[in-house]
Every structure is written in structure tokens, then in C-alpha cells.
Amino acid sequence: MTGPLLLSLIGLIMLGLSVRLFHQSLRKTGTERVLSRLAQGQPQPSAGKPAWTGLERAFLRAGLGRPTERLGLWLTLWALAILLGFAIAGWVGSLSLLLIPPLVLRLVVAGLYRRRLGRMIQQLPQLLDHTVRSLKSGRTLADAVMGGIEASADPLKAAMGRVQRNVQLGVNLPDAVHDLAELYEKDEFRLFALGLKVNHRYGGNASELLENLIKLIREREQGARQLSAMTGETRMTAVVLALLPVLMAAWFMLTNPHYLMSMWNDHSGRQMLIAAVCLQVSGCLALWRMLRSI
Structure with a gap:
């Protein structure tokens, strides 16, 4: 008796969800779609962060976009899966579907983040080398960094697009790179941001500073490989x-x-x-x- 009732409840929930999504799609105008697209990638204020900021941050770092746009849909499907597991296998199935999907999601997102971050660190010296050559040809530091971003390949180019958007919105280059470094929590990006901030505040030879940073990143990468082998x-x-x-x-x-x-x-x-x-x-x-x- 419990199984048919749960299946009927799941059917009613899915019917209500489909009606709600259809109603939302009718109400959403073209202007709202354009504004939502323009809002993507904008610098977010530190105050008043939502409760799902940690999840959104993890997905952004892994290159999966923003999950909060369809969070309600995924949570509803997860709840339906838990009810279906209870109808099929009782409390064991319900508990399994309650615990296993978040664990698998966390492992997948963490693995994608580590792999993506490793590729970005490998590409960072090429970006800095392109920036140094642009500086020596007479371009400004900001133009040289923007040119290096355009010459980079994914995933570094996609991640550095955050820096480009912030600079286009009026944020100075050191603060934009510092925002990227705090998002990915990597020492190489923090050193890059610190070097840009020091050069922006006190001046100096930016090309020599970036060359030393390239040497430091490559030495750290070589040391990490030696440690992994040992x-x-x-x-x-x-x-x-x-x-x-x-x-x-x-x-x-x-x-x-x-x-x-x-x-x-x-x-x-x-x-x-x-x-x-x-x-x-x-x-x-x-x-x-x-x-x-x-």
C-alpha cells in the first residue's frame, strides 16, 4: 500500500513542477533573459552572500557554471529519487540515495577542480611570458596582460575572462587578479596579484618582476614533480x-x-x-x- 501512495505522490509533485516551470517560462520576458545573461560574471559583493555561495564557488572553480540557477529543480529531483528509493528498497534505499549523491557530487567537483587548476598553473608561465614580451615591445602593463589572456588557451583563458570583465567594469588590474586568486586559492595566482599590486603602487620594472615570477612557478612545479616521484x-x-x-x-x-x-x-x-x-x-x-x- 505504501508503494502506490509514494508513486502517486511523486507523480503529483512532478506534475506540479512541470506546471510551475511552464508558468515561469511564459512570464519570463526577453528583457529579463538579456539582463540575466549580462549579470553573469559580474563581481559579486562580499556582503549579503546567499547560503549556497560555497556550492556555487565550487562549481565555478571546477568550470561547471552556476548551479543555483536550477538548484530548485535538482533538489526536487533528488527528493523524488529518495522517495523512489524508499518505495523500492525501504529505508536502506532511501538512506543510500540521501547520502551517496552528495558524496559523489563532491568527489566529481573536487576532481574536476584539481585537474582544471593543474592545467591552469601549467599555462600561467606562457601567459606571463607573452606579457613580458608585450611589455618589452612598449605596451602598458594592463594591455600586455589583456593581450596575454587573449593569446592563452582554455581553461586559463576562460578563468581569466573574470579578470577581463572586472577590468572592463572599472576595477583596476591588481584588484581583478586578486579576486581571481581568492576564488581559486592558489599561491601562484596570489603571487601574480601581489606583484601587480606592488608595481601599481610603487612602480618598478614590471618585466623583470614577471620574469622572476615565471622562474618561481617553474621551480615550484619542478619541485612538486620531484616530490611526487619520491x-x-x-x-x-x-x-x-x-x-x-x-x-x-x-x-x-x-x-x-x-x-x-x-x-x-x-x-x-x-x-x-x-x-x-x-x-x-x-x-x-x-x-x-x-x-x-x-
Whole structure:
């Protein structure tokens, strides 16, 4: 009886959602669409930030756009999936669909952010080198940086588009680059912003400053690669230690499932298995924290 009621409730919710979206699409005029497009990429004030700023920041850093535009739709679909999981598998399915999607989303967004940021740092010396050559040809610092952004490739060009928009809106170049550095929270961008700010305030040879910054970024990248090569054995050992118990349990379930199921059906054996799972999760978290410190 519970299943048909939940399915009927899901159908009514989806019907109401479709009617609401259709009504919104009819009310939204062409002027509102243009204004919403012009508002994208504008510098946001620090005061009065919405509650979903952290989620929006993570999506922007990963190059996925702004999720808050359709946040209500995604939350509604997530709630429907939780109800559907409850109708199919009870509380286990409902709890699984409540916890697994946010965890998977966080891992995917974090992975995309790290990969995108690594490519941007690799492209940054080329942008700075183009800026130095433009400075030596007689262009101003702001024009040289803008030219370097135009000559760059994605994803750095797309990220630096934020700097271009802020400069076109009247923000000076050091503050625009500082805003980018605070968004991505990377030392290389912060050093770039600091160098521009020092040159803007006190003057000096900007080309020499940028050449030193190029040398510093390349030395940091070389040091990071050497550290990764030196700690490769340690990281591989941690991966093996984390996967070995899981692989052993999977092997037992494939070859002799009665062995583990007999333990699960016994009260003391069930407590041992639950304790083993808790220790495995704790050990994986400890290994992950240790690897992050390398």
C-alpha cells in the first residue's frame, strides 16, 4: 500500500513542477533573459552572500557554471529519487540515495577542480611570458596582460575572462587578479596579484618582476614533480593497504559467501564485521589525511 501512495505522490509533485516551470517560462520576458545573461560574471559583493555561495564557488572553480540557477529543480529531483528509493528498497534505499549523491557530487567537483587548476598553473608561465614580451615591445602593463589572456588557451583563458570583465567594469588590474586568486586559492595566482599590486603602487620594472615570477612557478612545479616521484612508493603502499581488506571481502563473497553470511547471521560475528568496517573507514581516512600532508 505504501508503494502506490509514494508513486502517486511523486507523480503529483512532478506534475506540479512541470506546471510551475511552464508558468515561469511564459512570464519570463526577453528583457529579463538579456539582463540575466549580462549579470553573469559580474563581481559579486562580499556582503549579503546567499547560503549556497560555497556550492556555487565550487562549481565555478571546477568550470561547471552556476548551479543555483536550477538548484530548485535538482533538489526536487533528488527528493523524488529518495522517495523512489524508499518505495523500492525501504529505508536502506532511501538512506543510500540521501547520502551517496552528495558524496559523489563532491568527489566529481573536487576532481574536476584539481585537474582544471593543474592545467591552469601549467599555462600561467606562457601567459606571463607573452606579457613580458608585450611589455618589452612598449605596451602598458594592463594591455600586455589583456593581450596575454587573449593569446592563452582554455581553461586559463576562460578563468581569466573574470579578470577581463572586472577590468572592463572599472576595477583596476591588481584588484581583478586578486579576486581571481581568492576564488581559486592558489599561491601562484596570489603571487601574480601581489606583484601587480606592488608595481601599481610603487612602480618598478614590471618585466623583470614577471620574469622572476615565471622562474618561481617553474621551480615550484619542478619541485612538486620531484616530490611526487619520491613519494610514489608511499602513496602506492597506502592504496594497497586501503584496498586489500575490501578486495579480500569481495573475494570471500565470490568464492565462499557462506563464510561471511554465517558471521553476519551470528550476533557476535555481526558486531565483529561492523567493527571491521568502522576500522576500515577510519584507516582509510587516516591514510588519506597522511597522503594530503605529503
